[in-house]
Amino acid sequence: MAKVKKQPRPKAQTPKGFCDYFGAEVAERTEMLTKIAGVYHRYGFDALETSAVETVEALGKFLPDVDRPNEGVFAWEEDNDWLALRYDLTAPLARVAAQYRNDLPSPYRRYAMGPVWRNEKPGPGRFRQFYQCDADTVGASSVAADAEICAMLSDTLEVVGIPRGDYVVRVNNRKVLNGVMEVAGVLDPSDPDRFASERGIVLRAIDKLDRLGVDGVRALLGEGRKDDSGDFTKGAGLSAEQAEIVMGFMDAKRDTGTATVARLRELVTGSKVGGDGVAELETIAELLDAGGYSSDRIEIDPSVVRGLGYYTGPVFEAELTFEVTDEKGRPRNFGSVSGGGRYDDLVKRFTGQEVPATGVSIGVDRLLAALRAKGRLDTVAAGPVVVTVMDRARMADYQAMVAELRNNGIRAEVYLGNPKNFGNQLKYADKRNSPAAVIAGGDEFDAGKVQIKDLILGAEIAKNATLEEWKDRPSQYEVPRDQMVAKLREILDSQS
Amino acid sequence: MAKVKKQPRPKAQTPKGFCDYFGAEVAERTEMLTKIAGVYHRYGFDALETSAVETVEALGKFLPDVDRPNEGVFAWEEDNDWLALRYDLTAPLARVAAQYRNDLPSPYRRYAMGPVWRNEKPGPGRFRQFYQCDADTVGASSVAADAEICAMLSDTLEVVGIPRGDYVVRVNNRKVLNGVMEVAGVLDPSDPDRFASERGIVLRAIDKLDRLGVDGVRALLGEGRKDDSGDFTKGAGLSAEQAEIVMGFMDAKRDTGTATVARLRELVTGSKVGGDGVAELETIAELLDAGGYSSDRIEIDPSVVRGLGYYTGPVFEAELTFEVTDEKGRPRNFGSVSGGGRYDDLVKRFTGQEVPATGVSIGVDRLLAALRAKGRLDTVAAGPVVVTVMDRARMADYQAMVAELRNNGIRAEVYLGNPKNFGNQLKYADKRNSPAAVIAGGDEFDAGKVQIKDLILGAEIAKNATLEEWKDRPSQYEVPRDQMVAKLREILDSQS
Numbered sequence: 001m002a003k004v005k006k007q008p009r010p011k012a013q014t015p016k017g018f019c020d021y022f023g024a025e026v027a028e029r030t031e032m033l034t035k036i037a038g039v040y041h042r043y044g045f046d047a048l049e050t051s052a053v054e055t056v057e058a059l060g061k062f063l064p065d066v067d068r069p070n071e072g073v074f075a076w077e078e079d080n081d082w083l084a085l086r087y088d089l090t091a092p093l094a095r096v097a098a099q100y101r102n103d104l105p106s107p108y109r110r111y112a113m114g115p116v117w118r119n120e121k122p123g124p125g126r127f128r129q130f131y132q133c134d135a136d137t138v139g140a141s142s143v144a145a146d147a148e149i150c151a152m153l154s155d156t157l158e159v160v161g162i163p164r165g166d167y168v169v170r171v172n173n174r175k176v177l178n179g180v181m182e183v184a185g186v187l188d189p190s191d192p193d194r195f196a197s198e199r200g201i202v203l204r205a206i207d208k209l210d211r212l213g214v215d216g217v218r219a220l221l222g223e224g225r226k227d228d229s230g231d232f233t234k235g236a237g238l239s240a241e242q243a244e245i246v247m248g249f250m251d252a253k254r255d256t257g258t259a260t261v262a263r264l265r266e267l268v269t270g271s272k273v274g275g276d277g278v279a280e281l282e283t284i285a286e287l288l289d290a291g292g293y294s295s296d297r298i299e300i301d302p303s304v305v306r307g308l309g310y311y312t313g314p315v316f317e318a319e320l321t322f323e324v325t326d327e328k329g330r331p332r333n334f335g336s337v338s339g340g341g342r343y344d345d346l347v348k349r350f351t352g353q354e355v356p357a358t359g360v361s362i363g364v365d366r367l368l369a370a371l372r373a374k375g376r377l378d379t380v381a382a383g384p385v386v387v388t389v390m391d392r393a394r395m396a397d398y399q400a401m402v403a404e405l406r407n408n409g410i411r412a413e414v415y416l417g418n419p420k421n422f423g424n425q426l427k428y429a430d431k432r433n434s435p436a437a438v439i440a441g442g443d444e445f446d447a448g449k450v451q452i453k454d455l456i457l458g459a460e461i462a463k464n465a466t467l468e469e470w471k472d473r474p475s476q477y478e479v480p481r482d483q484m485v486a487k488l489r490e491i492l493d494s495q496s
Numbered sequence: 497m498a499k500v501k502k503q504p505r506p507k508a509q510t511p512k513g514f515c516d517y518f519g520a521e522v523a524e525r526t527e528m529l530t531k532i533a534g535v536y537h538r539y540g541f542d543a544l545e546t547s548a549v550e551t552v553e554a555l556g557k558f559l560p561d562v563d564r565p566n567e568g569v570f571a572w573e574e575d576n577d578w579l580a581l582r583y584d585l586t587a588p589l590a591r592v593a594a595q596y597r598n599d600l601p602s603p604y605r606r607y608a609m610g611p612v613w614r615n616e617k618p619g620p621g622r623f624r625q626f627y628q629c630d631a632d633t634v635g636a637s638s639v640a641a642d643a644e645i646c647a648m649l650s651d652t653l654e655v656v657g658i659p660r661g662d663y664v665v666r667v668n669n670r671k672v673l674n675g676v677m678e679v680a681g682v683l684d685p686s687d688p689d690r691f692a693s694e695r696g697i698v699l700r701a702i703d704k705l706d707r708l709g710v711d712g713v714r715a716l717l718g719e720g721r722k723d724d725s726g727d728f729t730k731g732a733g734l735s736a737e738q739a740e741i742v743m744g745f746m747d748a749k750r751d752t753g754t755a756t757v758a759r760l761r762e763l764v765t766g767s768k769v770g771g772d773g774v775a776e777l778e779t780i781a782e783l784l785d786a787g788g789y790s791s792d793r794i795e796i797d798p799s800v801v802r803g804l805g806y807y808t809g810p811v812f813e814a815e816l817t818f819e820v821t822d823e824k825g826r827p828r829n830f831g832s833v834s835g836g837g838r839y840d841d842l843v844k845r846f847t848g849q850e851v852p853a854t855g856v857s858i859g860v861d862r863l864l865a866a867l868r869a870k871g872r873l874d875t876v877a878a879g880p881v882v883v884t885v886m887d888r889a890r891m892a893d894y895q896a897m898v899a900e901l902r903n904n905g906i907r908a909e910v911y912l913g914n915p916k917n918f919g920n921q922l923k924y925a926d927k928r929n930s931p932a933a934v935i936a937g938g939d940e941f942d943a944g945k946v947q948i949k950d951l952i953l954g955a956e957i958a959k960n961a962t963l964e965e966w967k968d969r970p971s972q973y974e975v976p977r978d979q980m981v982a983k984l985r986e987i988l989d990s991q992s
Contacts, residue, residue, distance in 0.1 A: 011553060012595040043909060046519040051516070053581075053625065291896055350506055412538075432540075
């Protein structure tokens with residue numbers, strides 16, 4: 001090997017917008033994924049794990065923010081092929097459904113969980129790698145498939161720890177919106193491509209209702225909107241009358257599903273696609289009722305449109321309805337943690353044949369953040385029992401102790417740093433959140449005993465107790481060596 | 497939106513060297529990772545999940561095959577930074593250990609599991625994305641840390657289903673090899689960089705003993721070796737005497753650890769580093785013995801060197817000792833499924849300070865392949881109960897049935913394809929590997945009953961039974977609607 005030139009030291013940093021997860025964070029996510037997979041599996045969905053890398057050709061361009069072309073994927077050229085990291089789990093599913101179409105059962109129910117990557121500007125809480133957790137049914141045109149996805153989403157939220165009442169799954173149908181567009185004169189059934197750009201603007205405007213309010217949306221439906229910074233966004237150019245029809249749609253929610261459906265039917269009078277959409281919503285509501293999923297969990301809400309351009313029928317999203325405080329201490333609704341809908345054209349890209357599909361994606365990291373904000377994550381990050389090293393020459397004895405503890409199912413480790421300073425060993429145990437320490441030096445070995453220190457009790461006593469109580473409630477015990485496991489188990493049980 | 501030009505259809509294909517995993521394959525891997533994490537956790541190791549993407553600068557160049565520079569990482573330029581997919585889990589750990597050095601406990605025990613990516617030429621069973629499952633201890637210079645890793649590796653193999661006797665963890669020490677090199681005259685302690693290139697060739701030659709045999713290695717130690725295709729690989733240029741010393745090292749294994757250690761001590765006589773290495777091996781053996789890990793599980797084997805250049809002390813690998821048949825039907829040893837060792841310089845790249853570290857990496861996909869080859873994966877890919885659709889108008893009733901089954905913990909789904917052809921529904925259930933189908937049409941609903949078909953029993957009878965037996969052992973039952981769950985449970989229990 002030739003001598004290597006001295007180079008400046010590399011920086012120890014994650015790339016911008018990426019982050020590391022430690023200990024309990026990883027365990028919490030794994031536990032949540034396991035619970036979600038359990039529900040998906042019970043519903044008959046099969047696991048699928050595709051690779052992180054796809055050809056750019058297969059991925060296509062379906063990112064939500066089509067108006068911001070600089071936001072996209074991580075891609076690179078490799079042997080004349082452009083490869084990219086997947087930006088969601090739906091595009092790889094469409095590829096799989098086409099590639100294995102002769103081997104997969106039809107309908108094909110599959111779930112997938114894993115990281116996806118977005119080449120977007122990072123921001124607070126906005127990362128360039130994050131987890132998604134999807135379930136989709138490919139090859140079922142019946143809205144029974146959409147209803148099933150909504151029921152499963154509801155079950156999933158409850159299983160991961162969001163109680164009924166703290167969430168709502170809201171359902172709408174793009175066909176109803178298209179019916180409204182037709183009535184408003186921005187959709188011509190005989191020339192579907194006409195007004196496509198205007199409809200795109202309408203769609204994205206409605207999707208921003210939460211953020212922009214009624215006036216902001218109305219501006220975007222008309223000439224356009226100037227935001228607080230003075231930037232102008234061009235509008236759809238609808239007349240006041242046209243805009244009124246669209247606004248009426250967003251406002252169509254009534255107290256009961258039946259009343260909402262009746263109002264929607266009025267709004268789309270004269271549009272075939274609109275009428276079809278309303279009928280589908282009715283069927284979905286009926287199927288969900290039959291399964292025991294009534295409006296305390298799933299409701300029809302015309303304000304849900306979902307930003308993605310590729311949806312063609314029912315769309316749904318799950319919103320957490322409880323308040324959290326934001327980084328500035330202000331209360332706000334937690335908002336959406338999941339969304340999906342029917343997309344009947346994604347597989348067609350590959351095969352030329354229409355393949356109906358519907359599915360949902362859960363933002364696992366957002367869901368974890370919600371549970372954390374509510375203090376509902378009960379994964380206790382219990383550290384290991386630390387076997388301290390009093391006498392370096394007896395390392396084999398300490399190893400034997402720690403092996404015995406592990407073989408008895410107790411999480412344990414021997415201190416592997418420099419044992420010279422005993423205080424450092426207890427500080428280490430503290431940093432590890434250890435429940436107890438085992439201490440044995442020459443005297444203990446000679447007497448066939450060990451000392452066991454209850455570190456949780458010890459910390460409590462040190463914080464609260466008077467000197468008297470301290471004496472009465474010792475946190476350190478001397479036990480015969482062969483009772484080490486039993487005593488530790490007693491201490492661990494008393495702590496849990 | 498402007499009209500889009502017609503483009504040729506994208507190809508529905510994974511990129512070369514990548515693949516998809518379905519159903520049971522995913523479940524089996526998840527289960528194995530959970531079991532491995534359980535052992536790592538019990539040993540006091542904490543989870544760490546870093547992002548898939550790192551800066552090229554932070555990753556450095558530590559791929560094993562330094563003699564093949566065209567094989568490497570997937571990298572791309574992004575805002576003047578070069579980013580890359582991680583090629584292992586050790587390089588990101590070194591970056592984390594440096595980045596968070598003031599916050600992490602020391603020693604820091606961490607485990608990590610996830611995919612890594614190699615930009616290598618794909619081949620049979622050789623993929624460009626595969627799973628690794630690592631555990632490392634950073635900040636412990638004591639070989640007690642190495643011994644612990646070996647014990648944990650042994651425990652892990654048994655927990656995932658490799659019984660004692662079917663594997664061996666083999667331990668060696670790079671320092672002993674360096675001692676041998678010193679004795680052979682290709683290491684000069686006063687000028688460590690001298691002969692570095694020769695030592696690299698010696699290292700890689702020894703690592704190929706399995707594949708090249710004694711003569712092949714001897715050729716590479718000397719002038720070089722011409723392979724079957726006529727390609728010539730330059731050798732280390734050692735004289736016959738020098739080569740003999742190195743060959744003696746590889747041949748130093750004796751029947752007992754004690755005898756092997758004695759033989760190694762002879763071989764490194766006169767070399768300080770060699771003597772240190774032998775003493776470390778002795779300590780490791782002693783510590784493992786104390787923990788109950790004797791030579792039926794872990795043994796000292798001088799032929800283990802591991803290809804990676806960065807190891808500085810103990811090295812280890814786990815080999816499965818049973819035979820499998822290869823793709824051509826020939827029996828062969830399954831071989832290595834895991835390897836690791838001590839690398840004391842990786843963190844220093846970032847901080848300038850020496851940080852001792854040691855760890856192991858398990859090749860999860862290889863381990864799964866081994867268990868599959870031995871028929872030891874017991875994950876049964878049981879499909880869902882399929883509720884068939886006899887009457888499309890009663891979809892709500894079928895949904896209610898399937899909801900009841902799921903609420904009772906039974907994996908179930910309603911048939912969501914076109915229900916017109918009932919035969920297709922049973923074919924679908926067959927493809928799904930369904931244990932049972934529920935059938936109900938107008939007559940059954942009127943009578944408050946359902947038909948339940950035991951599909952496993954049905955298939956068995958169809959295969960083996962005479963007409964008489966067929967009549968005696970019906971595989972289809974009519975039960976009252978409110979006994980559907982109980983009857984299905986009975987059938988599922990009888991199948992398991």
